[in-house]
Amino acid sequence: MRVDPFSVPLSSPLSTARGTISERSGFVVRYDHRGETGVGEATPLPGWTESVDACRRGLTDAAAVAEDAGHTDVLLSLDAASVPAARHGFATALLDADAKADGVPLYQWFDSERQCDRVPVNATVGDGSPSETADAVEQAVKAGYDCCKLKVGKRTVDKDIERIRTVRERVGDDVTLRADANGAWSRDQAEDAFDRLAPLDVAYVEQPLPADDLAGHAALRGNGVGVALDESLVDRRVDSVLDADAADVLILKPMVLGGPGNAHTLALRAREQGVEPVITTTIDAVVARLAALHVAAAIPDIGACGLATGDRLAADLATDPTTITDGAMSVPQTTGLGLDPAEVQPDA
């Protein structure tokens, strides 16, 4: 197992109710398995995952385990609850090698019956003034997106409603709009916002309330605007969220959930219980974006996912093999993730 650090600034920082993401640091993980070198990425996002230091320690410990034990022991040494990003890094490298050894793209390793060439994606638009927000959405629509997710909750509810009304008037009724409050609203604010978002035909709001307020989220459901939970899945078992009937949609971030395999399993479990899964990145480099893309590609009839985040990075670990056209991302059909490990360069 080899672990190499990397750091990339964002050319387009993402402004949210919980601060601005302006740089991403993490580790590239390589692991030799079944005659193949698999590559993975651990890119922790403090608040969502362990810290960069804890991630480094997790991977260092895992590398020591790998010295004289097999991959099962390494996986067992990486706890999804305490070091999810580190576990994601190793688990992705292992899956990449497995899928390569089996001669299939990773999504077919999850489901050998599936053929999936494209996954629908949403454009992600950060906080900004009403006109800045409408400009960004208009630009995305011109680029072919038909689904946009807008960050809200950094301004007053009045201002956010004005932003979304401005967007709706600018781009018309055919564009699906989502919002993401990142837990910023009180129950009263959320109730007010949901009443005013319904006539603007907003499909769902991600995490309107703080992560712990499952009962509050359950009570918001049913006015036509869906409730999606994201932060509520950090530090909480997905089963407990499903049992609380608190969500129409679950936002599943492989980096937060301890790897692509965990995200895939939880997506299918959500589906079984009538809750729609949406797979998203944590604004990652290309290795982790591809891992998330393959998870989404493995799920039949998946809706638009939050995977279109690559163009925010000022540099990347390798050339991104995907293209986004007409609001959908192409899925590599070569083996594994679809990257040549020799072309993944942490220093690039």
Ligand SMILES: O=C(O)CCC(=O)c1ccccc1C(=O)O
């Ligand atoms: O879902 C998307 O469109 C992109 C991903 C995204 O918004 C995000 C990225 C990093 C951290 C948190 C979030 C979030 O969904 O709240």
Ligand SMILES: [Mg+2]
């Ligand atoms: Mg979110």
